[in-house]
Amino acid sequence: MYQSPQRSINTLLLKRRRRRRAGIFKKAGELSVLCGAHVAIIVFSGAGKVFCYGHPNINTVLESYQNGLSSVVRVNEEAGDLLVAEFNKEYVEAEKEFEDLKRKATGIKQMADEKKKMMKEMNMSEGFWWDEAVDLAMMDEREWEQYFKALEELRRKVAARVDELKILNGTMMGPPVPAVHHRLCHVPFMTSNNCFGNCQDVQFGSGYHDLGV
Amino acid sequence: MYQSPQRSINTLLLKRRRRRRAGIFKKAGELSVLCGAHVAIIVFSGAGKVFCYGHPNINTVLESYQNGLSSVVRVNEEAGDLLVAEFNKEYVEAEKEFEDLKRKATGIKQMADEKKKMMKEMNMSEGFWWDEAVDLAMMDEREWEQYFKALEELRRKVAARVDELKILNGTMMGPPVPAVHHRLCHVPFMTSNNCFGNCQDVQFGSGYHDLGV
């Protein structure tokens, strides 16, 4: 059946999201069952749908978390999420490099333009006090060409990266948040002798934070 | 370096849990970045440590969830977690099959034993009114041997499965919970035009529940 290009790409993106969501919920199930962990997951899709998972029960876990927070001693050894941080770094560095080059290139180009203008206005090509400066500008202009190429290459790279992400997200987006996405807490904790049971014997004690990942 | 068997197995188990936890947080990061989803994850390890993840921020997501819940229209189309359900089914069916065989085998064995006892008491081996029944019992005894073998095999299989899970969990456990672990909600939702931005322009609208997995 025919699908418009946009519809077609949307279908693909939807598929990806569904697959990843399914994947994460599956992993959560495995973590619960195989490791006896209590897990709560809430996902708001870009389109705003809500997907939740809880073992043994989402409310139990959320309540444990809230209760834990209320009596927290030290909170939130924060650690950036690896993937997000990595991307942020890549993006930010690329952007910085791009800006540096642009500034440099602009400066050099202005010098070169000014030189050309002056030479044209004076209708001359040699013998003045600025000869040295002109040569310097020429040198810089050749250098500038290299920079310009690198700059263009970089701009293309960044744009490609952004496009890729636009495609992946199916949305327009701003620059990635440098905000912390992964936080680990030192809180009183919940234990159960019967992780696979009905969790009637839940207890609280004290625990330690741990980077975990 | 020497490790006691228990210490050794605990090391392995810890490793597995850490790996799975790391895996799920990585997946969550990917889901956030690649799909522009807002995600919150809380994990209480069996030992009670707390591991949290949030994009763009765990509190934002939890608050969105809570706010959503407060104005929910229909809540919680519930669906069993696939993995848990699958395991439960496997376990329950195996146990049922085991019980059936045991019952059958016990009945047949009783018949056979009764037959032997009677033959011994009467010190005879043929010619009585129950000959037909005896033959039947003999037949059943041969059949019983087959059942017994299957039964033992099954018992062994179930026990192995249970042992495996004990090892995987590092804990004793009851039978798996048939409880629901995966719930999906129909709630007002959060959208953002700036999923990768600072989320200042979060809005709420209405959404639909979705099985998702």
Added chain:
DNA sequence: TGTTCTATAATTAGGGT
């Protein structure tokens, strides 16, 4: 504990139906 390594198993993308 934590790291690295490798083989195996599982997940994912993208294409269909």
Added chain:
DNA sequence: GACCCTAATTATAGAAC
């Protein structure tokens, strides 16, 4: 959407350091 298929990527267990 739900499935199926294949290739390619990624995750995981277990061992050894």
